[in-house]
Amino acid sequence: MKLFLSVDMEGISGIVDNTYINPDAGVNYQRGRKFMTEDANAVIEAAIEAGATEILVADSHNTMNNILWESLHPKAKLLAGSPRNYSMVHGLDDTFDAALFIGYHTRQGVPGVLSHTMSGVIRNLYINGRVVGEFGFNAAYAGVYQVPVVMVSGDDLVAEEAKELIPGIATAVVKKAVSRTAAICLSREEATAELKKQTKLALGNIKQIAPFQTAVPMEMAVQFCHAGQAEMAAIVPGSRYETETGTVHYTAQDQHDLYTTMRAMLNLAAGAEFF
Ligand SMILES: [Zn+2]
Numbered sequence: 034m035k036l037f038l039s040v041d042m043e044g045i046s047g048i049v050d051n052t053y054i055n056p057d058a059g060v061n062y063q064r065g066r067k068f069m070t071e072d073a074n075a076v077i078e079a080a081i082e083a084g085a086t087e088i089l090v091a092d093s094h095n096t097m098n099n100i101l102w103e104s105l106h107p108k109a110k111l112l113a114g115s116p117r118n119y120s121m122v123h124g125l126d127d128t129f130d131a132a133l134f135i136g137y138h139t140r141q142g143v144p145g146v147l148s149h150t151m152s153g154v155i156r157n158l159y160i161n162g163r164v165v166g167e168f169g170f171n172a173a174y175a176g177v178y179q180v181p182v183v184m185v186s187g188d189d190l191v192a193e194e195a196k197e198l199i200p201g202i203a204t205a206v207v208k209k210a211v212s213r214t215a216a217i218c219l220s221r222e223e224a225t226a227e228l229k230k231q232t233k234l235a236l237g238n239i240k241q242i243a244p245f246q247t248a249v250p251m252e253m254a255v256q257f258c259h260a261g262q263a264e265m266a267a268i269v270p271g272s273r274y275e276t277e278t279g280t281v282h283y284t285a286q287d288q289h290d291l292y293t294t295m296r297a298m299l300n301l302a303a304g305a306e307f308f
Contacts, residue, residue: 140166
């Protein structure tokens with residue numbers, strides 16, 4: 034059994050605000066990296082007990098250099114560093130039996146610990162008319178390969194967001210959101226136990242979880258926070274700018290086109306000044 038673990042940081046056990054996830058200025062960042070590595074290890078340990086033979090861990094936060102390589106479970110390989118063409122799911126293909134999304138968070142504009150979608154410029158992101166966050170976007174990428182996302186970990190609200198898209202998905206809820214930067218967190222011991230329990234449940238259930246299906250080609254719509262960002266994103270060849278809603282539309286031929294175009298739009302939009 035070959036598994037892909039995409040590990041983000043906002044939904045990691047014990048993490049509640051920017052001080053844990055900002056590599057440059059976060060006073061708790063070094064602690065956050067440790068928590069992230071511990072969450073990943075809990076999942077890897079349980080996965081190996083459940084029969085996993087190959088595990089690729091994709092560090093999926095910010096510059097993607099957060100997991101403590103020297104402390105990661107010896108049986109897992111680590112994909113670290115950036116840029117990567119397919120960012121949080123780079124390396125995922127049809128040779129994997131399942132994917133697990135660890136430390137994930139809710140989408141931009143809804144409650145949940147550190148909710149956002151990819152970066153600060155997106156207000157809403159749609160695939161084939163369906164609003165998605167990072168969970169849904171990455172699940173759609175995996176879905177084209179027919180790889181099911183069988184588990185998510187994070188707060189109680191990302192668990193709900195995931196269940197709406199993938200019925201039956203196992204959810205390891207390691208904290209209960211109180212506000213966007215506050216949560217009631219399980220203890221280290223309880224969080225580890227929950228991650229292990231849900232991993233085993235998920236891997237015993239792979240055949241029952243359908244991959245997240247989206248029709249290909251995929252209609253992507255990116256609604257930006259302000260018009261300047263949308264104008265920059267609309268430089269992407271083949272895109273269509275809908276001025277009334279600040280949305281840039283693009284028809285992606287496949288999951289690769291989808292991911293790289295989204296990244297190109299975000300990078301362009303980041304260059305737009307607000308004032
Ligand atoms: Zn992140």
